[in-house]
Amino acid sequence: MAKKNKAVKTPKLKFTVTHALVTLYTILMFTLFPLFLTNYYQSARRDKFWLYVVLTGVVGVAVAVILLANHLGKNTADKFSTYKDPFKLNITDIGILAFLGVTIISAIVATIAAPNPGEAFSKLLLGSYGRNMGLLMILTMAICYFCVSRFFYYSKYVIYFMFIGMTIMSFVAIVNFYHIDILGIFAKYQTNENVQINFTSTIGNKNYLSAMITVALPFSVGLAVATKDKILRIIAYVSTGLQFMGLLVATSDGGFLGCFAAFAVMLVILSRDMEKLSRFFFCLFIMMASAKLLWLFDLMMKGNNKGYTSFSEIFVYNNLVFVFIPLFFGLAVVCSKMQNKGIEKFAFIGSSALVITGIIAVVAMFIYYSAINTDTRLSGFSRFFRFDERWGTHRGFFWIKSFELMGDFNFFEVLFGSGPDTFYNVFRVYFDELLKRFGDSSTNAAHNVYINYLVTVGVFGLISYLLFIGSAIFNAVKNSKVNPLALMCVGVIIAYATQDIVNIANPVNTPWLIMFIALSESVRLRANSTERLLEEKF
Numbered sequence: 108m109a110k111k112n113k114a115v116k117t118p119k120l121k122f123t124v125t126h127a128l129v130t131l132y133t134i135l136m137f138t139l140f141p142l143f144l145t146n147y148y149q150s151a152r153r154d155k156f157w158l159y160v161v162l163t164g165v166v167g168v169a170v171a172v173i174l175l176a177n178h179l180g181k182n183t184a185d186k187f188s189t190y191k192d193p194f195k196l197n198i199t200d201i202g203i204l205a206f207l208g209v210t211i212i213s214a215i216v217a218t219i220a221a222p223n224p225g226e227a228f229s230k231l232l233l234g235s236y237g238r239n240m241g242l243l244m245i246l247t248m249a250i251c252y253f254c255v256s257r258f259f260y261y262s263k264y265v266i267y268f269m270f271i272g273m274t275i276m277s278f279v280a281i282v283n284f285y286h287i288d289i290l291g292i293f294a295k296y297q298t299n300e301n302v303q304i305n306f307t308s309t310i311g312n313k314n315y316l317s318a319m320i321t322v323a324l325p326f327s328v329g330l331a332v333a334t335k336d337k338i339l340r341i342i343a344y345v346s347t348g349l350q351f352m353g354l355l356v357a358t359s360d361g362g363f364l365g366c367f368a369a370f371a372v373m374l375v376i377l378s379r380d381m382e383k384l385s386r387f388f389f390c391l392f393i394m395m396a397s398a399k400l401l402w403l404f405d406l407m408m409k410g411n412n413k414g415y416t417s418f419s420e421i422f423v424y425n426n427l428v429f430v431f432i433p434l435f436f437g438l439a440v441v442c443s444k445m446q447n448k449g450i451e452k453f454a455f456i457g458s459s460a461l462v463i464t465g466i467i468a469v470v471a472m473f474i475y476y477s478a479i480n481t482d483t484r485l486s487g488f489s490r491f492f493r494f495d496e497r498w499g500t501h502r503g504f505f506w507i508k509s510f511e512l513m514g515d516f517n518f519f520e521v522l523f524g525s526g527p528d529t530f531y532n533v534f535r536v537y538f539d540e541l542l543k544r545f546g547d548s549s550t551n552a553a554h555n556v557y558i559n560y561l562v563t564v565g566v567f568g569l570i571s572y573l574l575f576i577g578s579a580i581f582n583a584v585k586n587s588k589v590n591p592l593a594l595m596c597v598g599v600i601i602a603y604a605t606q607d608i609v610n611i612a613n614p615v616n617t618p619w620l621i622m623f624i625a626l627s628e629s630v631r632l633r634a635n636s637t638e639r640l641l642e643e644k645f
Contacts, residue, residue: 125173126260132166133259136622137269141276141319142309147292148302151311156239156614160247167250170258199582199628200256202575203249209568210245210527216519217526227526237528237551237563238613245527248621255625261592263339266330270346273323277353280308280316281401284356285408304413307357310615317359318616321606322623324350325369325598328390332373332383333591340386347390348397355401355423358416360491360499365606369598371462376587376597378454385442392435398422399432417488499609501545502554508537509558524565533562556607576604579624586630596627 140162145154196204214231221227234241282289284307296302310316327350331343354362370391377383402423405412415423422428442454469492476485476493485493496504512533513521525533531551542548553559561569580600586593603620610616 122260125170125258128166128169128173129254129258130260130262130265132162133255133265133622133626134268135162136618138272140618141272144292144309147295148306148311151309152239152315152613152615155618156244159251159614159618160243163247163251163254166254170254197582198578199575199624200253202571202573202578203252205571206564206568206575207245207249209523209564209571210242213523213525213564213568214242214527216523217529231526231529234528236526236531238611240528240612240614240617242527244614244617248617251618251621252625252628255622256628259626259629261629263336266339267342269326270342273327273346274349276308276310276316276319277323277349280310280353281349281356283307285404285412312615313357314359314361314610315613315615317354317357317362318365318603318606318610319619320350320354320357321362321365321602322599322616322619324354324366325373325602326595326623328370328373328387329595329598331390332377332386333594344390344393348393348400351394351397352401355398355415355419356413358414358419360416360418361606361609363418364609365602365604368605369602371465372584372601373598374458375455375462376584376594378458379451379588381442381445381451381454384454385439388435388439388442392432392439395422395428395432395435398428421488496544499554501541501547502609504537504541504545505534505550505553506555506558508534509553509562512536513562520565522565522567524561524563524568527563529563530559552611554609554611556610556612559612575624576600579627580604582630583627586627590630593627593630596623599623600627 136159140155140158143154143158144151214228217231218224218228230236230241232242233239234244279289283293286293288294290309293303296306305313307313308316310319324347327343327346331340331347334340334343354366373387374384377387405423472492473494476483476489477495481493481495491499494503496507516525528551530553531549534550534553538549541550553562557569557573560572564572580597583593583597583600587597600620600623603616603623
């Protein structure tokens with residue numbers, strides 16, 4: 108009788124120079140990057156743009172040189188520093204490569220068509236027409252993605268570093284909201300009311316801060332749920348409360364939209380594991396409690412703040428939150444005591460039904476107030492259910508006019524757009540109307556990432572970007588069942604992709620999205636996969 112072949116154990120991954128470079132790069136992207144400023148808020152976006160480009164460029168070149176040297180030297184034992192061939196592509200890889208390729212074609216054609224090709228190419232490269240999201244930024248995103256997805260080496264100490272930047276960023280935002288100038292930045296803008304109200308922390312624009320926290324908050328919740336390390340979990344719980352307070356003071360509704368979407372998906376995913384579901388509800392309890400902690404701080408400061416939006420006011424001032432505090436705590440306790448297959452199946456069905464019902468209700472109200480009952484006056488939170496040109500601080504105007512604008516595009520422009528980050532150029536025909544109706548003299552973005560890409564890099568560009576994001580979400584959800592790292596990233600990617608519906612792609616926020624997609628995809632390559640995470644008792 109033939110002997111059965113024994114399963115070959117996956118070799119332990121050797122820590123190499125390539126891993127060291129990418130690990131250092133990851134640490135810097137989560138610590139130095141969000142805190143980096145050279146001249147207060149004067150060039151905050153450009154500061155982070157150039158930091159991202161330089162850091163990524165240096166690491167990208169170094170990794171390429173090491174790979175080439177190993178290949179030429181036939182160093183097969185340390186050829187790629189990963190369990191699988193890093194050059195083998197999957198759908199997510201193809202998506203970002205296609206997006207880069209379309210952007211290159213769009214930039215070349217826009218350059219040729221320009222009256223001054225040299226000047227035009229420089230602006231298309233740097234994104235000088237818009238928010239520095241030109242060809243160079245897209246190339247940098249691709250390099251960042253491939254370096255981290257192929258050569259990230261998991262260590263829980265890297266997770267500690269991730270929370271350093273997030274914690275400082277959110278804490279400064281909270282005290283800034285109450286006019287406490289802890290970094291001495293606002294002293295430079297005493298006569299500029301716009302900066303005093305709309306800029307904050309080390310990020311700059313409050314909408315940018317909201318987008319950053321849309322990444323940080325789901326990451327904190329994901330870590331709290333996934334980790335078995337008590338110290339990491341405590342850090343994650345503290346960070347969850349702090350990040351939620353940061354989201355409240357950022358006063359940008361897009362962040363709430365993204366986080367709500369992430370938590371809805373996470374609820375369904377985690378409902379099959381009662382222990383993890385218990386931790387998830389405990390995170391919700393912490394968020395509600397932190398909102399009331401902010402309320403107490405507000406009382407101490409006698410309401411001397413920059414002003415909450417309708418969403419933030421609900422959590423900070425509404426007494427209904429006092430009901431949710433014991434409710435989520437109770438659910439956390441109950442779930443921790445009920446762990447069997449029957450309960451988990453019921454929880455999965457119930458949570459799925461709850462999420463689907465919520466989505467149907469929101470869509471139904473949106474349709475009703477936008478298409479059927481257009482006369483009833485809406486105010487406060489309810490105004491979000493009526494879409495017209497005034498919707499979302501006249502985002503509706505940008506979106507509707509963008510599609511009208513594309514109706515005048517030629518066939519090639521429909522496919523490849525007007526050129527990377529050139530929304531300002533093509534939307535100028537509506538500037539007079541924009542000024543007359545809403546008081547804005549110009550705009551350089553559609554305030555919807557997907558529509559913005561549709562206009563600037565065309566149908567092909569949008570399809571390739573959606574392929575990249577969609578595949579990343581699918582892989583993260585799929586791998587979240589077995590891999591803690593993927594579970595930590597799934598909420599982040601969903602949250603950011605959702606808030607992009609009402610936000611702007613920019614070099615302050617988008618790099619973190621790329622980082623987390625790459626971290627999630629590293630699971631697929633098993634560069635530091637389930638085996639290592641479980642070995643370290645993650």
